[in-house]
Amino acid sequence: MAIVKPSLAKGTRDFSPIEMEKRNYIFNVLKDVFKKFGYNEIQTPSFENLSTLTGKYGDEGDKLIFKILNSGDYLAKAPSELLLSKSSTKLTAHLSEKALRYDLTVPFARYVVMHQNDISLPFKRFQIQPVWRADRPQRGRYREFYQCDVDVVGSDSLLNEAEFILIYHEALKALGLRDFTIKINNRKILTGIAEVIGKPELIVDMTVAIDKLDKIGLEGVNKELLERGFTEDDLEMLKPIILLEGTNYEKLGQLKSVLSSSENGLKGIAEIEDVFAYIQQFQQTENKLDTFVEVDITLARGLNYYTGCIFEVKTNEVAMGSIGGGGRYDDLTGMFGLKGLTGVGVSFGADRIYDVLEELDLFPKRSMTSTKLLIVNFDKNAETFTLPLLYKLRRENIAAELYPTAVKLKKQLSYADAKSIPYVLLVGEEEIQSGKLTLKDMVTGEQKSLKEDTLIEILR
Amino acid sequence: MAIVKPSLAKGTRDFSPIEMEKRNYIFNVLKDVFKKFGYNEIQTPSFENLSTLTGKYGDEGDKLIFKILNSGDYLAKAPSELLLSKSSTKLTAHLSEKALRYDLTVPFARYVVMHQNDISLPFKRFQIQPVWRADRPQRGRYREFYQCDVDVVGSDSLLNEAEFILIYHEALKALGLRDFTIKINNRKILTGIAEVIGKPELIVDMTVAIDKLDKIGLEGVNKELLERGFTEDDLEMLKPIILLEGTNYEKLGQLKSVLSSSENGLKGIAEIEDVFAYIQQFQQTENKLDTFVEVDITLARGLNYYTGCIFEVKTNEVAMGSIGGGGRYDDLTGMFGLKGLTGVGVSFGADRIYDVLEELDLFPKRSMTSTKLLIVNFDKNAETFTLPLLYKLRRENIAAELYPTAVKLKKQLSYADAKSIPYVLLVGEEEIQSGKLTLKDMVTGEQKSLKEDTLIEILR
Numbered sequence: 001m002a003i004v005k006p007s008l009a010k011g012t013r014d015f016s017p018i019e020m021e022k023r024n025y026i027f028n029v030l031k032d033v034f035k036k037f038g039y040n041e042i043q044t045p046s047f048e049n050l051s052t053l054t055g056k057y058g059d060e061g062d063k064l065i066f067k068i069l070n071s072g073d074y075l076a077k078a079p080s081e082l083l084l085s086k087s088s089t090k091l092t093a094h095l096s097e098k099a100l101r102y103d104l105t106v107p108f109a110r111y112v113v114m115h116q117n118d119i120s121l122p123f124k125r126f127q128i129q130p131v132w133r134a135d136r137p138q139r140g141r142y143r144e145f146y147q148c149d150v151d152v153v154g155s156d157s158l159l160n161e162a163e164f165i166l167i168y169h170e171a172l173k174a175l176g177l178r179d180f181t182i183k184i185n186n187r188k189i190l191t192g193i194a195e196v197i198g199k200p201e202l203i204v205d206m207t208v209a210i211d212k213l214d215k216i217g218l219e220g221v222n223k224e225l226l227e228r229g230f231t232e233d234d235l236e237m238l239k240p241i242i243l244l245e246g247t248n249y250e251k252l253g254q255l256k257s258v259l260s261s262s263e264n265g266l267k268g269i270a271e272i273e274d275v276f277a278y279i280q281q282f283q284q285t286e287n288k289l290d291t292f293v294e295v296d297i298t299l300a301r302g303l304n305y306y307t308g309c310i311f312e313v314k315t316n317e318v319a320m321g322s323i324g325g326g327g328r329y330d331d332l333t334g335m336f337g338l339k340g341l342t343g344v345g346v347s348f349g350a351d352r353i354y355d356v357l358e359e360l361d362l363f364p365k366r367s368m369t370s371t372k373l374l375i376v377n378f379d380k381n382a383e384t385f386t387l388p389l390l391y392k393l394r395r396e397n398i399a400a401e402l403y404p405t406a407v408k409l410k411k412q413l414s415y416a417d418a419k420s421i422p423y424v425l426l427v428g429e430e431e432i433q434s435g436k437l438t439l440k441d442m443v444t445g446e447q448k449s450l451k452e453d454t455l456i457e458i459l460r
Numbered sequence: 461m462a463i464v465k466p467s468l469a470k471g472t473r474d475f476s477p478i479e480m481e482k483r484n485y486i487f488n489v490l491k492d493v494f495k496k497f498g499y500n501e502i503q504t505p506s507f508e509n510l511s512t513l514t515g516k517y518g519d520e521g522d523k524l525i526f527k528i529l530n531s532g533d534y535l536a537k538a539p540s541e542l543l544l545s546k547s548s549t550k551l552t553a554h555l556s557e558k559a560l561r562y563d564l565t566v567p568f569a570r571y572v573v574m575h576q577n578d579i580s581l582p583f584k585r586f587q588i589q590p591v592w593r594a595d596r597p598q599r600g601r602y603r604e605f606y607q608c609d610v611d612v613v614g615s616d617s618l619l620n621e622a623e624f625i626l627i628y629h630e631a632l633k634a635l636g637l638r639d640f641t642i643k644i645n646n647r648k649i650l651t652g653i654a655e656v657i658g659k660p661e662l663i664v665d666m667t668v669a670i671d672k673l674d675k676i677g678l679e680g681v682n683k684e685l686l687e688r689g690f691t692e693d694d695l696e697m698l699k700p701i702i703l704l705e706g707t708n709y710e711k712l713g714q715l716k717s718v719l720s721s722s723e724n725g726l727k728g729i730a731e732i733e734d735v736f737a738y739i740q741q742f743q744q745t746e747n748k749l750d751t752f753v754e755v756d757i758t759l760a761r762g763l764n765y766y767t768g769c770i771f772e773v774k775t776n777e778v779a780m781g782s783i784g785g786g787g788r789y790d791d792l793t794g795m796f797g798l799k800g801l802t803g804v805g806v807s808f809g810a811d812r813i814y815d816v817l818e819e820l821d822l823f824p825k826r827s828m829t830s831t832k833l834l835i836v837n838f839d840k841n842a843e844t845f846t847l848p849l850l851y852k853l854r855r856e857n858i859a860a861e862l863y864p865t866a867v868k869l870k871k872q873l874s875y876a877d878a879k880s881i882p883y884v885l886l887v888g889e890e891e892i893q894s895g896k897l898t899l900k901d902m903v904t905g906e907q908k909s910l911k912e913d914t915l916i917e918i919l920r
Contacts, residue, residue: 049468066558083546383619399495401584
């Protein structure tokens with residue numbers, strides 16, 4: 001067998017111990033918050049029947065689904081004419097019946113439908129698993145990446161929406177972020193705007209255009225609106241809506257008068273007001289709503305999908321796209337034949353949150369190392385002497401290692417260094433005689449002579 | 461789009477909240493032990509270049525690797541003659557350049573070679589990730605399952621072997637198992653036996669046969685040995701070795717005299733003795749070695765791979781195959797061009813351990829529920845009244861939920877029941893007036909009237 005110089009598959013990553021610690025830190029903080037709000041974890045398989053996934057993500061999405069080649073003599077049943085004509089697209093269904101998870105939403109919908117008799121509604125679940133997309137890899141975009149979704153299905157109460165805002169708030173605070181904005185909009189408000197302009201059929205064009213306000217400014221938005229079938233008169237009507245200013249309640253107040261003729265629009269405003277009322281009741285005096293929530297009617301996110309409130313989260317401390325988003329959908333499981341199940345959910349962009357914490361230096365220093373103590377291995381005699389101590393340390397739940405061979409001290413210290421082990425214990429002939437151990441602090445370089453009990457106390 | 465009645469891909473599983481809690485419980489116990497011994501977590505991608513995996517698992521293994529169909533017009537470059545002749549096997553390399561992880565060992569070897577300049581040897585890692593095999597699914601055998609591996613590379617010290625025995629011991633004890641056996645053998649002893657019989661070339665045949673002693677008995681083993689080229693005289697020599705009895709040290713003593721002419725055999729015995737010496741030094745008086753470790757020279761496990769000590773773990777409380785195993789290998793990374801790197805590692809069979817804990821009812825009852833309290837939603841007024849309390853409970857790190865709508869009490873209680881929520885809080889008009897809350901214990905059915913502070917104390 002020829003020796004292969006190994007490489008990673010395009011668009012994939014290894015995670016080193018330090019990266020794993022940091023990723024697990026994020027996931028653990030998030031999980032703790034989700035659980036506190038009554039959400040439980042589920043997992044679905046990495047691959048699904050191709051028919052479960054196909055047609056759920058649009059034509060472009062279908063192309064990005066990784067298909068798994070059937071096992072065995074997979075060509076046996078493939079129609080010869082498709083092979084001959086090299087019709088890749090048409091042949092796929094004959095060569096592949098399984099595909100890798102593309103997102104967590106469709107598998108969740110399948111889960112809910114298949115388990116509808118064992119789950120109790122409202123069903124509150126979170127799911128943190130990798131997904132795979134055959135995208136062209138580029139900086140920050142991978143073919144394998146984790147999604148982190150929290151959803152509740154089977155409850156139309158706006159308490160759920162309010163709790164998602166609290167979940168975002170609590171999770172991001174717990175991660176150390178101090179300045180972030182949770183944007184909120186409502187699909188019904190967008191519907192209402194299109195209605196009062198008299199162009200309900202152009203709602204998608206309208207939202208796609210005004211969603212770009214941040215990037216292309218009002219002038220750009222107007223240009224695009226004109227291209228998409230709006231008139232100068234329409235732009236005049238839209239302008240005050242797009243440029244809405246003031247506190248959240250002021251914005252809602254202005255919207256109410258603009259959308260007074262649209263039942264949909266007023267419903268959307270009322271929903272946001274209810275969500276705000278819940279948050280106020282929860283928190284009473286602390287954390288003024290306006291410091292972290294912002295009504296933003298340019299927010300569109302997956303318009304074909306969401307039917308009520310829409311969320312998006314941004315950090316204001318680092319230039320970075322959204323680090324999370326979500327909303328209310330009224331038909332999650334219809335694609336699998338279970339109609340009328342409403343749901344609302346949000347997701348956290350773990351990779352981006354990782355980059356934000358890295359840039360702001362917010363990863364806790366201490367938790368990033370697991371081994372607390374390395375015992376230097378001077379010789380066989382010292383090794384034998386330290387084994388019972390090592391055993392005792394571990395019994396005290398202190399992560400500790402003995403360097404496995406008596407190599408040069410320098411090499412052992414550089415091992416401790418590479419592994420970010422904070423303390424090193426030096427036990428030589430002198431220490432064995434005196435019963436006093438020498439502890440070296442790897443950060444300060446300071447050395448201390450101490451007894452076993454004191455050592456355990458320091459490390460605990 | 462036609463509605464698809466959803467199903468799982470063959471051989472895959474969903475994990476419900478309860479199953480996730482139980483699985484996470486096992487993984488967390490294992491991770492804590494691994495970390496205490498200085499092992500750190502890594503993860504590798506779910507798919508690798510096909511060339512990284514092909515040829516590493518034998519012909520049978522290669523067939524069980526799930527290949528991923530190339531994206532886009534994957535037939536464009538496929539040779540027409542292979543398409544025409546429907547040569548599935550030959551065509552694979554043209555249609556697929558990526559494949560799903562088949563085990564954790566080969567990706568680990570790739571990792572070590574690719575990161576050889578950033579890792580500090582000895583490199584101690586653990587890895588808990590799913591792997592995929594195109595096996596025919598059957599009871600207990602899935603196409604997607606988790607492996608849990610712990611390995612150290614770059615150290616030939618037998619301290620590592622001793623610590624793996626301690627890791628097994630500590631982890632299984634921590635999971636609540638009380639009676640299990642860690643079997644140990646050494647590849648060099650097997651070599652030695654084949655040498656003293658004068659048939660070193662038949663070592664594989666010999667070990668394959670004697671490995672079956674448990675299943676087919678001595679007679680069966682002898683029959684197979686004769687079929688595989690051994691003589692009656694050989695059987696006479698093998699018999700006392702196969703039927704070795706007594707304590708571990710007695711067995712080693714007998715082996716020493718039988719293998720006195722084989723340098724390899726004596727080396728193997730000495731290695732086990734050294735491992736035992738380490739364990740004794742570690743633990744001194746407690747936990748007598750013979751109560752959980754057993755020399756078993758019929759143990760073979762992956763003979764082509766292991767070069768030194770070999771391990772296998774069995775529980776004696778439940779009829780179940782091995783729940784773990786591993787050993788020393790002298791050439792992990794040679795397949796990727798990095799020679800001479802020795803390593804030793806073990807794995808834990810998470811699915812089997814799950815079944816054992818289930819059968820012995822060893823999963824902790826408390827940790828299996830996340831939400832501690834459900835607040836019943838009587839009406840809008842009660843809802844408003846309880847929101848600040850809910851907020852306070854969560855601030856105290858108590859997982860709590862308010863049922864999101866004021867449906868019938870019975871429905872809310874059955875929700876709590878389905879979710880195994882231990883406490884339910886009843887807050888109606890009376891409670892709002894008096895400021896005393898009613899707490900119902902869902903296990904005993906008992907109800908108590910209490911103040912907020914007492915409630916928090918009980919739940920904390």
